[in-house]
Amino acid sequence: MKPERWKNPANKLFPYQVGFTSPPHDFDAAPSDFLGIAPEEVGVHGRIMHVPGYAHELKQRTKNFDLLEEFVNCMSNSGADVVGQVGTNWVHCNGTSPNEIREFCNKLSDKYETPFHMAGMCLVEALQEINAEKIALNSVYYWPDWRDGIARFLREAGFEVAYVGNFVDQGFYQTQQEVNDLTWIFPHELAEKSVTYVADQVPDADAIVINGMPNWRRSDGLPKRALHYTPRFEMVTGIPVISSDVALYWQIFKTLGVAPIGQHGHLLSKLNKD
Numbered sequence: 001m002k003p004e005r006w007k008n009p010a011n012k013l014f015p016y017q018v019g020f021t022s023p024p025h026d027f028d029a030a031p032s033d034f035l036g037i038a039p040e041e042v043g044v045h046g047r048i049m050h051v052p053g054y055a056h057e058l059k060q061r062t063k064n065f066d067l068l069e070e071f072v073n074c075m076s077n078s079g080a081d082v083v084g085q086v087g088t089n090w091v092h093c094n095g096t097s098p099n100e101i102r103e104f105c106n107k108l109s110d111k112y113e114t115p116f117h118m119a120g121m122c123l124v125e126a127l128q129e130i131n132a133e134k135i136a137l138n139s140v141y142y143w144p145d146w147r148d149g150i151a152r153f154l155r156e157a158g159f160e161v162a163y164v165g166n167f168v169d170q171g172f173y174q175t176q177q178e179v180n181d182l183t184w185i186f187p188h189e190l191a192e193k194s195v196t197y198v199a200d201q202v203p204d205a206d207a208i209v210i211n212g213m214p215n216w217r218r219s220d221g222l223p224k225r226a227l228h229y230t231p232r233f234e235m236v237t238g239i240p241v242i243s244s245d246v247a248l249y250w251q252i253f254k255t256l257g258v259a260p261i262g263q264h265g266h267l268l269s270k271l272n273k274d
Contacts, residue, residue: 001112001113002076002077002112002113002114003077003079005079006079011079012079013043013079014041014042014043015041015042016038016039016041016042016043016081016256016258017042017043017044017045017079017080017081018034018038018042018043018044018045018080018081018082018083018084018252018256019044019045019046019047019071019075019078019080019082019083019084020034020044020045020046020047020083020084020085020086021046021047021048021049021068021071021083021084021085021086022046022048022049022086022087023048023049023086023087023090024048024049024050024051026048026184028046028048028086028213029213029215029223029225029245030046030084030086030213030245030248030249031044031045031046033225033227033228033245033249034249034252037227037249037260037261037262037264037268038253038258038260038261039258039259039261041258042256042258045075045078045080047071047074047075049067049071050067051067065090065093065094068085068090068108068116068118069108071083071085072108072109072111072112072114072116073112075112075114076112076113076114080114081114081115081255081256082114082115082116082117082252082255082256083114083115083116083117084116084117084118084119084122084248084249084251084252085116085117085118085119085248086119086213086244086245086248087119087120087212087213087244088119088120088123088150088211088212088213088244089120089142089146089149089150089211089212090118090119090120091118091119091120091121091150091153092120092149092150092152092153093149096153097153097156098121098124098153098156098157101118101120101121102121105117105118105121115255117248117251117252117255119244119245119247119248120150120153120211120244122244122247122248122250122251123154123209123211123242123244123247124153124154124157124159125247125251126242126246126247126250126251126267127154127157127159127206127207127209127242129250129267129270130206130207130240130242130266130267130270131206132159132206132207132240132242133159133160133206134159134160134162134202134204134205134206135154135159135160135161135162135202135205135206135207135208135209136161136162136163136198136199136201136202136205136207136208136209137150137151137154137161137163137164137165137198137209137211138165138194138195138198138208138209138210138211139151139164139165139166139169139211139212140166140167140186140194140210140211140212140214141166141167141179141180141182141184141186141212141214142166142211142212143166143176143180144166144176146211146212147164147165147166147169147211148164150211151164154209162201162202162205163198163201163202163205165198165201166179167179167186167190167194170194170197170198172190172193172194184212184213184214184215185215185216185217185223186214186215186216186217187216187217188216188217188218188219190216191214191216191226191229191233192229192232192233192236195208195210195229195233195236195237195241196236196237199236199237199238199239205239206239206240207239207240207241207242208233208237208239208240208241208242209241209242209243210226210241210242210243210244211243211244212244213225213244213245214226216229225243225245226241226243226244226245226246227243227245227246227249227264230243230246230264230265230266231263231264231265233265234265234266240265240266240267241265241266242267246264246265246267246268247267249268250267250268250270250271253268253271254271259271259272
């Protein structure tokens with residue numbers, strides 16, 4: 001059970017405390033991005049999974065899936081009010097269905113008395129929130145097995161996935177190895193090019209989905225995730241854009257009952273209306 005002392009607000013550093021975890025070998029932007037749009041009453045703590053020899057393979061995620069429970073346990077003991085798992089493809093690496101992942105999240109949330117959200121599941125929940133049915137999936141840097149896994153997961157959630165494609169499928173790179181060598185950071189201009197390419201494939205989509213956590217390097221050299229590009233994406237395409245990072249932040253804010261500061265696109269704007 002969660003330590004009794006955290007039931008007393010006077011013992012907490014922040015009124016709202018959020019924990020994030022990310023895959024091994026990734027210095028993750030999620031804690032910084034989330035904190036950057038959160039009210040000052042929100043505090044954030046990050047914890048990276050430890051998997052020696054990690055090579056971003058789905059089978060390694062399957063083998064180390066139990067580390068998610070360890071993470072929730074640690075964050076609960078430390079007084080987190082809600083915890084989020086960064087990285088879309090953990091929800092499908094075991095061949096699991098959306099219902100199975102929902103049950104898994106609920107089980108850990110109840111066991112450790114701390115709501116637990118997985119980014120891939122948050123995509124499903126965010127799409128349901130905006131009543132999307134027909135979607136176009138921008139798989140950005142995803143390897144083929146990652147791409148196909150998340151497409152299968154979204155279809156099992158009941159969505160019509162009318163297009164699926166990564167940067168290689170879209171013709172921006174010749175090989176997956178070229179994409180992998182860039183370590184999740186891509187040129188600034190590719191952000192809009194990729195999203196508009198996907199919008200052109202399915203102009204009547206209810207939403208464009210961006211899986212994973214791609215970063216695009218601004219003209220000043222600073223990499224930024226979809227959170228920072230979403231208003232522009234939605235303006236140029238005329239379609240709601242739901243990315244894994246924004247979906248995760250939305251669900252965490254919703255759980256806390258707190259709205260983000262500023263305007264960050266269609267999904268997060270709904271929190272300001274609640």
